[in-house]
Amino acid sequence: MGLAIDASCDLPQTFLQEHNIAVMPITVRVDDEVFLDDRSQVEIHRFLDRKLGDRSHSAETEPCTVEDVQRLFLDKLVLEQDCVFCLTITATRSPINDHVIKASFAVLKNYRGVREKNGLTGPFLMRVIDTRNLFAGAAPTIVEATRLIAAGEAPAAIRERLTHIANNSYGYMLPRDLYYLRARAKKKGDRSVGLFSAVLGSALDIKPLLRGYRGETGPVGKVRGFEHGAETLFNYAAERVQAGLLVPAVCISYGGELSEVAKMPGYDKLRAACEEAGVALLESPMSITGMVNVGEGAITLGFAAEEHVADF
Missing domain, CATH: 3.30.1180.10 (Hypothetical Protein Tm841; Chain: A;domain 3)
Known part of the structure; x- marks a missing residue:
């Protein structure tokens, strides 16, 4: 089992690497400058070093599209995992949750052919969880997901527990x-x-x-x-x-x-x-x-x- 999150869920890069968590990036445009928000320390420091100040408030943010999410899963994640929990910041503040849900239909429809071509058998599960929070507030649900996966809990039990944590x-x-x-x-x-x-x-x-x-x-x-x-x-x-x-x-x-x-x-x-x-x-x-x-x-x-x- 594995995890995927959107880039605005705030957790240390070392934590994401330790638990092999995939990040769905967000494109940020400030005037004529483009930043790829993928939780990379290098890109975060490039943004800070530019000292954009008040100009940043006019930035345009573009979360992963439905097609981007489909590519991430069908090109990579369905070949590495049998079940992936996809956690996003609250659906009330970002369209990313809706994009992931829409992408999941295509992923679950098309994964078999992709896996079979690579010698993989068995079903693939994709579960989408709305953390119902923002930035560091989304992190407790993700931390709990890593703990439950490490403990070998079943997907249904993990989903139920993560929904409870998101609500609290x-x-x-x-x-x-x-x-x-x-x-x-x-x-x-x-x-x-x-x-x-x-x-x-x-x-x-x-x-x-x-x-x-x-x-x-x-x-x-x-x-x-x-x-x-x-x-x-x-x-x-x-x-x-x-x-x-x-x-x-x-x-x-x-x-x-x-x-x-x-x-x-x-x-x-x-x-x-x-x-x-x-x-x-x-x-x-x-x-x-x-x-x-x-x-x-x-x-x-x-x-x-x-x-x-x-x-x-």
């Missing part, structure tokens, strides 16, 4: 630039960040803490200043770790140099809580897609836990 995954985001966030939201027709809120928030250095949960995103708190916001978010995550998680992992992504995360207030407390509880702390550069949507310098953090009320 929490993704938090702390943006750095409200003006950028509003400009990007306006371009995409999203009215969730109004001009008044952006101006007031920037003037007073007030940042919203946003949460992704079950396909919905919205503010759950406000903090004064980015550093204080990071400390608030990390302290909150440490408390959730101590209370118990459904998947022993906390995932952080950052829209900049990853070495900056460990210097932020509250990080040491979160790391210590994870170590004490035997929880993996996975740190990842934010995808290029994530950065053009929420702005460079933003933090996202994800974990899976029983339903609870966020208290900020």
